[in-house]
Amino acid sequence: DQQVKQNSPSLSVQEGRISILNCDYTNSMFDYFLWYKKYPAEGPTFLISISSIKDKNEDGRFTVFLNKSAKHLSLHIVPSQPGDSAVYFCAARLIIQGAQKLVFGQGTRLTINP
Amino acid sequence: DVKVTQSSRYLVKRTGEKVFLECVQDMDHENMFWYRQDPGLGLRLIYFSYDVKMKEKGDIPEGYSVSREKKERFSLILESASTNQTSMYLCASSLWGVLHFGNGTRLTVT
Numbered sequence: 001d002q003q004v005k006q007n008s009p010s011l012s013v014q015e016g017r018i019s020i021l022n023c024d025y026t027n028s029m030f031d032y033f034l035w036y037k038k039y040p041a042e043g044p045t046f047l048i049s050i051s052s053i054k055d056k057n058e059d060g061r062f063t064v065f066l067n068k069s070a071k072h073l074s075l076h077i078v079p080s081q082p083g084d085s086a087v088y089f090c091a092a093r094l095i096i097q098g099a100q101k102l103v104f105g106q107g108t109r110l111t112i113n114p
Numbered sequence: 115d116v117k118v119t120q121s122s123r124y125l126v127k128r129t130g131e132k133v134f135l136e137c138v139q140d141m142d143h144e145n146m147f148w149y150r151q152d153p154g155l156g157l158r159l160i161y162f163s164y165d166v167k168m169k170e171k172g173d174i175p176e177g178y179s180v181s182r183e184k185k186e187r188f189s190l191i192l193e194s195a196s197t198n199q200t201s202m203y204l205c206a207s208s209l210w211g212v213l214h215f216g217n218g219t220r221l222t223v224t
Contacts, residue, residue, distance in 0.1 A: 043215030
């Protein structure tokens with residue numbers, strides 16, 4: 001039962017163009033969403049987040065959009081740079097008896113071509 | 115800057131061995147987590163802990179146990195390692211919201 005899904009295992013984008021990574025979820029109790037970036041042989045690092053009460057959050061080249069009615073979020077990177085090549089995970093937070101639990105998607109491997 | 119340290123980057127163990135994966139964080143965080151990462155499956159939660167001596171099962175706890183005797187240390191134990199536990203293991207800690215991850219331990223069980 002995959003509550004958070006990233007349906008594209010990989011994405012290839014030209015340098016300078018926009019990268020759009022998508023994520024769908026099923027549980028309406030998620031209250032907070034995050035994107036992580038992971039390079040090989042390193043742990044995931046936090047990129048950007050959004051609360052369920054918002055529909056957009058922007059941080060430099062990165063923007064996250066949340067569509068609650070569609071249970072869909074997306075990460076936009078513009079302009080894309082070679083250093084953005086990595087695996088991107090979306091995650092959703094659930095609060096259970098006062099403790100937080102993050103549920104992750106399968107990941108999307110982004111490749112930025114020069 | 116938060117530092118989460120996993121004691122080993124690479125481990126090779128034999129089937130049936132008892133395996134300990136250690137994780138230490140330096141930010142006095144209440145919450146600590148163990149995930150495993152497998153291709154096509156993303157990060158799956160094994161166990162988490164929101165306080166010393168407290169533990170909760172995640173989504174795939176079978177074959178694993180944990181120990182949290184001190185706030186800064188969270189250990190993952192494979193009681194009897196099996197080949198299907200070959201994976202990348204990631205430890206994380208958080209106060210609230212953002213999880214901070216270690217660099218992972220790649221465990222191979224032969």
